[in-house]
Amino acid sequence: MWPFAAGTNSLRWVPSLSPFVAASAAIAARAVPVAAGLEIIVGVAAMLRRRVFCRWVCPTGSCLEGANWLGCRLKRNPGRWPSMGRWIVLLTLGGTCLGYPFLLWLDPLALLAGVFTTFGLAAVFALTILWPGAWCGRICPLGAFQDLLHAGFAPVRSLFVAKRDGNAEAGLSRRVVLGAAVGAGSAGILCFAQRNDTPAIRPPNARTGPHFLGLCTRCGNCARVCPTGVIEHDVGGHGPASLLTPVLSFRNGYCREDCTRCTEVCPSGAIRLLRVQDKAHVRIGLPRVDEEICLLSDDRECSECARWCPYGAIRYVFSETLYCLTVQIDPQKCNGCGACEAACPTKPRKAIVVLPA
Amino acid sequence: MNGPMNRRDCLKVLGLSGLATGLGSSRSQAQNVGESSGFQSSVLASHKVQSGWANATLVNGKVIQPQRELTILDSTDVLVVGGGPAGVVAAIAAQRAGANVTLVERYGHLGGLWTGGLVLLVLGHIVQGGKQVCQGIGEEIMGRLDKLDGAIIDRRSGVNPTVDAEAVKYVMVEMIEEAGVKTFLHCWGVDAIVNDNAVQGVVFESKSGRQAILAKIVIDATGDGDVFASAGAEFEHRSHNVGLVYRIGNLDRIDKDKAGDSPAPKRIGAHTPVPGVNWVNLRGPEVDGLDVATLTRMEMSHRKYIWSHIQKTRQTPGYEQVYLMETAPQLGVRITRVLQGLSTVSLDDLKAGTKFPDVVGVGGSESGNHGPWQIPYGALVPTKVENVLAAGRCISAEIRMADLVRLIPNCFVTGHAAGAAAAVAVQDGRRPRDVDVAKVQKILTEQGAYLG
Numbered sequence A: 001m002w003p004f005a006a007g008t009n010s011l012r013w014v015p016s017l018s019p020f021v022a023a024s025a026a027i028a029a030r031a032v033p034v035a036a037g038l039e040i041i042v043g044v045a046a047m048l049r050r051r052v053f054c055r056w057v058c059p060t061g062s063c064l065e066g067a068n069w070l071g072c073r074l075k076r077n078p079g080r081w082p083s084m085g086r087w088i089v090l091l092t093l094g095g096t097c098l099g100y101p102f103l104l105w106l107d108p109l110a111l112l113a114g115v116f117t118t119f120g121l122a123a124v125f126a127l128t129i130l131w132p133g134a135w136c137g138r139i140c141p142l143g144a145f146q147d148l149l150h151a152g153f154a155p156v157r158s159l160f161v162a163k164r165d166g167n168a169e170a171g172l173s174r175r176v177v178l179g180a181a182v183g184a185g186s187a188g189i190l191c192f193a194q195r196n197d198t199p200a201i202r203p204p205n206a207r208t209g210p211h212f213l214g215l216c217t218r219c220g221n222c223a224r225v226c227p228t229g230v231i232e233h234d235v236g237g238h239g240p241a242s243l244l245t246p247v248l249s250f251r252n253g254y255c256r257e258d259c260t261r262c263t264e265v266c267p268s269g270a271i272r273l274l275r276v277q278d279k280a281h282v283r284i285g286l287p288r289v290d291e292e293i294c295l296l297s298d299d300r301e302c303s304e305c306a307r308w309c310p311y312g313a314i315r316y317v318f319s320e321t322l323y324c325l326t327v328q329i330d331p332q333k334c335n336g337c338g339a340c341e342a343a344c345p346t347k348p349r350k351a352i353v354v355l356p357a
Numbered sequence B: 001m002n003g004p005m006n007r008r009d010c011l012k013v014l015g016l017s018g019l020a021t022g023l024g025s026s027r028s029q030a031q032n033v034g035e036s037s038g039f040q041s042s043v044l045a046s047h048k049v050q051s052g053w054a055n056a057t058l059v060n061g062k063v064i065q066p067q068r069e070l071t072i073l074d075s076t077d078v079l080v081v082g083g084g085p086a087g088v089v090a091a092i093a094a095q096r097a098g099a100n101v102t103l104v105e106r107y108g109h110l111g112g113l114w115t116g117g118l119v120l121l122v123l124g125h126i127v128q129g130g131k132q133v134c135q136g137i138g139e140e141i142m143g144r145l146d147k148l149d150g151a152i153i154d155r156r157s158g159v160n161p162t163v164d165a166e167a168v169k170y171v172m173v174e175m176i177e178e179a180g181v182k183t184f185l186h187c188w189g190v191d192a193i194v195n196d197n198a199v200q201g202v203v204f205e206s207k208s209g210r211q212a213i214l215a216k217i218v219i220d221a222t223g224d225g226d227v228f229a230s231a232g233a234e235f236e237h238r239s240h241n242v243g244l245v246y247r248i249g250n251l252d253r254i255d256k257d258k259a260g261d262s263p264a265p266k267r268i269g270a271h272t273p274v275p276g277v278n279w280v281n282l283r284g285p286e287v288d289g290l291d292v293a294t295l296t297r298m299e300m301s302h303r304k305y306i307w308s309h310i311q312k313t314r315q316t317p318g319y320e321q322v323y324l325m326e327t328a329p330q331l332g333v334r335i336t337r338v339l340q341g342l343s344t345v346s347l348d349d350l351k352a353g354t355k356f357p358d359v360v361g362v363g364g365s366e367s368g369n370h371g372p373w374q375i376p377y378g379a380l381v382p383t384k385v386e387n388v389l390a391a392g393r394c395i396s397a398e399i400r401m402a403d404l405v406r407l408i409p410n411c412f413v414t415g416h417a418a419g420a421a422a423a424v425a426v427q428d429g430r431r432p433r434d435v436d437v438a439k440v441q442k443i444l445t446e447q448g449a450y451l452g
């Protein structure tokens, strides 16, 4: 049942429908993503007719119908909420320009498919019961983005369609400038604060550094489809701008040689599509050995890292001077999948650890 | 006197008798063969020349060994060559399953690398979650060690125990005798006896000379595949680390005050059932463990290293009393020949947790860090030659699995399986490849083995 259709790819298509996500991605990547077909259709539709997507397609909106109905039955007042959606959009897109898409995760489709699936969606539900219509009408950035598209497109549209809207939003341009400037400014500060933070290990074929931070919607699709559970949400280990982005941890598993799922479900292209046959050549990180705690330095009977390396990149070489075996990693063969780290039996610290490349 | 006397023998006899006459003593000559001299030593045969002896000769620069008939030392159902963890368990299993078993071992003790190699730590009886997969006769050995004083430590669930080598040697003799296995020590298997592609027995070299033992089924538990290789089976010849294990003493006399906060010296080993004594592993370089010149070089090089390493340890404040107790009598050869079997133990099967219909055992890992992996019967059966089974570290296994296959408990498991299968093959008069595996599994289960 759409949008919950089985198969991992459906996860990608949900946020991929959002022109808001697409616009942010296009700004961050400084390019229009090739796979942007659907968002463009939705975007064009929004230009032609006011909020068509909300009315006919939005799965989150459909889910909220029930909450709306309940709220009305309970005689809840819609309440007087300021129109925040637009500010969210502007702030986010402005932030994206300088590398941090502030509130992109509030996109209802990312929310539906995303990290906050249980928590975020529940919050939106509760909000809608208490104040029916507040989310869709006042907060939802995707709705607001459509409004902006619609308004911005008014002069063109008037050539084709009989004028019905009256005057297009006044002061729109001023707001655009202001919102985007605030977004860009704070993103700039964030990225400045970020500059010395430890780099993170990202999913395979992810874009690097600020590019990645700007593109990632924090939707959590990648983490959800990962069969080994090595993709985790950054909870502050890599600076404020990296919050909730996917980071890899190989303590209990590794990035499998036969899997490219996360690259297939990323809606924004923060993780680019990867073919299984290319995976061996795409660097995720590079392991480093702590000779002090490696069991080989104590002549123990261990061959875990070499055994589990899917690429045969690890050899044990006898050192005549130390008179023991040492771990030798062939960086040509290794892609940093973390199988060695996952297999390393030393506790509490692992003797072999993958570091960002 | 048997056979013609050659010139050397003649001179020897003349010289000796001359010496005897020269001393003017006729008493020794008066003593009859076999009669006690009342001294610590008696004459068993005098003026003897080795019977049936046919020397190798140099022909045109080539050494030629002439054809000759060999004494048949024994004739049996199942012959187990190699008395290591795998061989001992195989022999007991087959004998208990009703076959007549003969076990031969080149050294003077049982236990193989476990005892003679001083590899005292038993790794790999458990899997993820701490479940113990090595059961059956292997576990029985461990259970017997439990009952002896000072024979084994760390026998707690989920922990790898450490044994005392002498206790293991003792327990193995006890169990082999109880089972009724006929045993020949100091007996080095050198040649398989093969007719029509089927092994009929093995030729041995010992102080008794070159002799043969005939058998219906031979189990190759030499660790190096000596028997299946000479029988013409397909195998892979691999290099691996060759080391030398040693024990050090007086660790209970380390002066902690003197040692202070300075870091403890490395490679001080792990504890053993003997208080104050550690066993120290040595991995060594990756070399060919079948090349005699290499083995010699390894022995000498390791000995020099071990001595200097202990001297260095003794120079560490607080460690002055630590000393080198002994080096292992047996060089630590890990992997040499590995059988090409009907099936092969593989890492992919371990990862996938593959279940085999012909499962004859379940393997564990060093520290219980992987799941259980089934061992198919086919991994013990050669692709080509008949009537021989492999057991222990030389069974058919992919290179990445070799380090798991060769762990002591996993050698118990494959030894147990080979023993049971050999007994079934003898009973049913079948070739090992045609054995009814269900029967083997039934015997294994009855003997307490765990098959998953």
Ligand SMILES: Cc1cc2nc3c(=O)[nH]c(=O)nc-3n(C[C@H](O)[C@H](O)[C@H](O)COP(=O)(O)OP(=O)(O)OC[C@H]3O[C@@H](n4cnc5c(N)ncnc54)[C@H](O)[C@@H]3O)c2cc1C
Pocket (backbone or CB within 6 Å): A301, B081, B082, B083, B084, B085, B086, B087, B104, B105, B106, B107, B110, B111, B112, B113, B114, B117, B119, B120, B121, B122, B123, B124, B187, B188, B189, B190, B221, B222, B223, B224, B226, B243, B244, B245, B281, B282, B283, B331, B332, B333, B334, B391, B392, B393, B394, B406, B407, B408, B409, B411
């Ligand atoms: C240095 C070192 C450290 C190790 N550390 C560990 C460890 O910590 N934990 C662990 O579980 N395992 C360890 N292992 C592995 C384990 O000790 C061996 O793999 C295991 O003992 C193999 O058992 P086996 O019966 O197959 O062979 P072996 O133990 O090698 O026994 C083979 C027997 O056959 C005899 N033999 C060989 N050739 C002939 C012949 N031609 N004729 C007659 N007899 C013959 C040998 O003398 C020997 O007694 C270690 C191995 C080494 C070398």
